[in-house]
Amino acid sequence: MKVGRRETFNSAHRLFNPAWDDEKNFEVFGKCSNPNYHGHNYVMETWVEGKIDPVTGYLMDLKELKNLIRSEVTDKFDHRNLNLDVIEFKDLNPTAENIAKVAWELISTKLPKHLSLTVRLWETENNIVEYSGE
DSSP: OEEEEEEEEEEEEOOOOTTSOHHHHHHHHGGGGOTTOEEEEEEEEEEEEOOOOTTTSOSSOHHHHHHHHIIIIIHHHTTEEHHHHOGGGSSSOOOHHHHHHHHHHHHHTTSOTTOEEEEEEESSSSOEEEEOOO
């Protein structure tokens, strides 16, 4: 069984490798390497998988999942510059892939061990990434 929760957050970022000059960063990352940053309205789905509790009928209380997502991810990422304001990206390029992986790491450590997690992140309507801890 899987249960899911959808949340949104707005963040700015710059895709940038500090070992490269601006020309190389633009060659690899295009407009996403703009030194003045750019932003996205992210949509994040979290899917928790496991067995239904026979006592409650829940796999997980979705209110608890909502609170966990908000405290671990959206409160940290929403209306922030990921490069400058979020410690997890101090030395990590905030690509959609890395944002999903960091969100997974922050949430999964707080879940009961018998549950597994998948994070699906829409950076745009057309660009989607998914991470399940592999």
